[in-house]
Amino acid sequence: NAGVTQTPKFRILKIGQSMTLQCTQDMNHNYMYWYRQDPGMGLKLIYYSVGAGITDKGEVPNGYNVSRSTTEDFPLRLELAAPSQTSVYFCASSSSGNTYEQYFGPGTRLTVT
Amino acid sequence: GQNIDQPTEMTATEGAIVQINCTYQTSGFNGLFWYQQHAGEAPTFLSYNVLDGLEEKGRFSSFLSRSKGYSYLLLKELQMKDSASYLCAVRPPGDYKLSFGAGTTVTVRA
Numbered sequence: 618n619a620g621v622t623q624t625p626k627f628r629i630l631k632i633g634q635s636m637t638l639q640c641t642q643d644m645n646h647n648y649m650y651w652y653r654q655d656p657g658m659g660l661k662l663i664y665y666s667v668g669a670g671i672t673d674k675g676e677v678p679n680g681y682n683v684s685r686s687t688t689e690d691f692p693l694r695l696e697l698a699a700p701s702q703t704s705v706y707f708c709a710s711s712s713s714g715n716t717y718e719q720y721f722g723p724g725t726r727l728t729v730t
Numbered sequence: 731g732q733n734i735d736q737p738t739e740m741t742a743t744e745g746a747i748v749q750i751n752c753t754y755q756t757s758g759f760n761g762l763f764w765y766q767q768h769a770g771e772a773p774t775f776l777s778y779n780v781l782d783g784l785e786e787k788g789r790f791s792s793f794l795s796r797s798k799g800y801s802y803l804l805l806k807e808l809q810m811k812d813s814a815s816y817l818c819a820v821r822p823p824g825d826y827k828l829s830f831g832a833g834t835t836v837t838v839r840a
Binding site (some may be wrong): 627648650657658659660661662665667675681707712713716717720721722723724 | 732734738761763771772773774775778780812817821827828831832835
């Protein structure tokens with residue numbers, strides 16, 4: 618049981634490039650989330666999903682897109698990368714139990730130069 | 731919406747006790763979480779409070795007062811490995827998403 622896995626761990630992008638951050642969970646969780654965390658800051662929600670085929674915007678969705686074709690996978694797409702998107706990106710998942718406790722992946726550290 | 735406040739930094743000595751406060755202002759409430767995050771790592775779940783009172787789990791305890799919009803995380807018998815950021819997060823009613831505070835960085839000194 619690997620939990621939540623993310624790839625890549627690190628990436629450097631040039632301004633204007635695009636990339637996809639991969640996220641996979643093997644806990645059969647319905648709910649999945651993408652956060653970004655800037656230095657010294659809390660987690661800001663980018664996008665979330667309640668199940669395959671259903672996604673919605675969080676607090677800071679601009680410049681990002683997501684898809685959820687399966688329960689397991691929730692990729693995050695960056696189009697036309699900008700320096701403001703330099704951050705650490707965390708994917709998380711939760712079940713629909715009483716607490717909705719979230720389990721986090723190890724993160725992707727992205728630098729846009 | 732949610733407005734979650736917690737101190738930015740705290741320093742304590744190995745073996746001591748530290749209390750991290752979290753205050754929140756929400757239009758409703760359906761649970762408060764504490765997460766621990768070591769530098770360069772992912773957050774990991776510590777505790778969950780939905781009713782008033784103290785929840786104890788080994789060296790860590792979490793307290794909630796819903797009427798005051800207040801929680802604290804108590805770390806006892808501090809160890810060097812407790813040096814980390816501690817994130818307070820609130821779940822609004824009827825929702826499954828969390829709103830996170832900015833986190834409190836705790837440094838444990840020998």
